[in-house]
């Protein structure tokens with residue numbers, strides 16, 4: 001396959017609605033995302049890092065189609081994407097998102113079996129003929145016991161719920177998984193297990209991952225390339241090794257230092 005899987009070019013998202021005349025010396029309101037360009041290759045993990053409010057989630061939501069954008073373009077397999085309502089169903093299915101809080105993203109009244117069946121009901125084109133076997137395989141893929149199928153989210157741990165969220169995404173046979181702070185709400189040991197799972201799934205299913213995180217320690221474990229965002233812009237975009245060993249931008253160095261301080265404080 002030639003060309004990147006995903007190309008974001010000059011993306012702009014501006015939440016400030018009222019256009020009033022600025023007072024002399026007043027700074028114009030900052031755009032949440034201001035001219036972001038990046039690309040994601042097939043079977044690659046690209047992480048977007050940056051402090052809170054830097055625009056990471058807004059980029060992710062734009063890619064998934066949950067956020068309208070004002071300018072720029074997002075291309076997937078070379079096809080221009082707009083918001084979800086204007087995307088062809090097959091493309092919608094190919095880009096799936098895993099959220100930070102697995103509990104609130106799963107319907108508490110439904111069993112895991114019902115959650116996954118619901119996905120297949122709404123996408124009959126990719127629904128397996130033998131759903132019971134496919135469900136067992138899916139649960140096995142994400143490291144869950146088959147007995148989990150008949151449980152509800154409240155009966156599962158946070159890590160198990162996140163595995164169910166990942167299984168729900170995989171049920172749609174995506175090519176791109178967008179993970180927005182997908183391990184941030186989990187204990188460190190569970191974080192490591194879910195990261196391992198994502199790496200394995202990426203290899204087994206040929207997935208690409210867009211991985212949003214404020215945690216450089218986590219990003220270091222999973223990313224092939226890293227885009228560093230600050231105030232709506234990308235300040236550095238490079239191979240993970242380069243970012244972590246030879247950061248070029250002062251802001252990246254500050255983030256790395258802050259992460260090291262935090263790690264030291266944990267010891």
Ligand SMILES: Nc1ncnc2c1ncn2[C@@H]1O[C@H](COP(=O)(O)OP(=O)(O)OP(=O)(O)O)[C@@H](O)[C@H]1O
Pocket residue numbers: 015032050051052053054055056057058059214
């Ligand atoms: N729906 C919205 N309406 C208005 N402003 C928004 C909206 N969503 C995000 N913002 C603003 O856009 C900016 C970028 O937010 P975003 O959530 O993308 O950043 P982030 O880097 O993901 O931060 P965090 O990790 O805290 O979510 C912030 O200033 C935020 O307040």
